[in-house]
Amino acid sequence: MIPNQWYAVIESREIKRGEVLGVTRMGMKLAFWRTSDNSLYCIKDQCIHRGAALSKGDVIHHHLQCPFHGFEYDYTGKVKIIPAIGRNSKVPEYFKQDTFTIKEIGGLVFLWWGEPEIDPKNLPTIPMFKELTEKSFKYNTITDHWAVHYSLAIENQLDVVHLPFVHKTTIGRGNRTVVLGPGVELLDENGVNELQVWVRNEQDVGQNSIQKEIPRINNAMLYFRFPNIWMNRISDNIRIFVAFSPIDDMNTLMYVRFYQKGGLSFFRSFFGKLGALGNRIILRQDKRVVLTQNPKKSSYSMVEQKLIHGDRPIIEYRKLRSELKARIKSSL
Ligand code: FES
Ligand SMILES: [Fe+2]
Known part of the structure; x- marks a missing residue:
């Protein structure tokens, strides 16, 4: 794979609002999830708790919920809620999974495959025709x-x-x-x-x-x-x-x-x-x-x-x- 490029990886219509899709791309298991306001996110498809596939989970408002013990992730990959410790308890910072920068254009989802230190706001043009x-x-x-x-x-x-x-x-x-x-x-x-x-x-x-x-x-x-x-x-x-x-x-x-x-x-x-x-x-x-x-x-x-x-x-x-x-x- 050539690094620091936008790869067309899936079609937008493969994930409807409120749905999660698990696919293997770039040699990694990825979960794409779409909120009810049509925002699309991508996270490594593995819960940081005990490794269940997040793609089998649910979209709950602006969170992706793990199907196993209900940990809820936000779009940055941070766990915001651990039901077993109480919804209002603070979750430590290191409860976080890797996420990927994605953009939709022309009904395609482009994934930025690059160095994490590059500022996501300064990425090159998406190569769609x-x-x-x-x-x-x-x-x-x-x-x-x-x-x-x-x-x-x-x-x-x-x-x-x-x-x-x-x-x-x-x-x-x-x-x-x-x-x-x-x-x-x-x-x-x-x-x-x-x-x-x-x-x-x-x-x-x-x-x-x-x-x-x-x-x-x-x-x-x-x-x-x-x-x-x-x-x-x-x-x-x-x-x-x-x-x-x-x-x-x-x-x-x-x-x-x-x-x-x-x-x-x-x-x-x-x-x-x-x-x-x-x-x-x-x-x-x-x-x-x-x-x-x-x-x-x-x-x-x-x-x-x-x-x-x-x-x-x-x-x-x-x-x-x-x-x-x-x-x-x-x-x-
Ligand atoms: S494996 Fe995901 S919450 Fe336990
Ligand atoms: Fe041909």
Whole structure:
């Protein structure tokens, strides 16, 4: 995991008001809880008393109550009430569990994975694609669990060479095996690191693709923002979005959204469902192959893989990933 980053970890709608949700993310058991005034909090999913899962507890007003002996936690992770000593007795300061800074945007919950000493008021911009937070864009989500490190799932979405093979019956029809470009641009705006990718695939008529750079025409096709969100710009009105939520070092939960805007709401809901179904079929084709890859986690210094020019987006991703990790180490 790259430290000091905002990770998209779950969807907002997974936790309703007054509910608690227990999930494993970033290799840790976490409890997300939402109060009746719609504030969302995140705490390590383990009671400091005798270790029960707080995610099995209840939201009581502005507290999260442990299901075992009723200890009540506030949003800072402090125990405020221990029923067995009387509700009005003072609780010692060290009765406290770790909490995490989270923010909701675009129906996603972003978790700050970083150094505790950084002031939560001075955190960098959340990397969500702003256009997708527009009200006019509607989306349908599907989720899928992949037993690989999240970096490997990301690389698959930056892979512009696999289409005529993995997706030969769907989006890769037409035997366009030759990859022209791909063009890659790296942007850093307000600390948000973005990779933009564009490419042209052609049938093999004897051309040499290595010598051909392709110009970028208006918008790029693929957009990836560190550490874990990706967008495919299909047209002005359609986007595919993926959040690669790290469960732990060997497991990733994919949140795949089909976004669309414009048109009548009846057709939008029909196409939304169709789009989500299409995503599921395409994702299955990817998963079948990605799960067989070795090693299960990518790194920039990997010598056992012999890459080609079409892998440039993947190379740039690995490079920046290792740079971001090194930057943290040197700043410590
Ligand atoms: S284990 Fe939570 S209150 Fe006892
Ligand atoms: Fe694919």
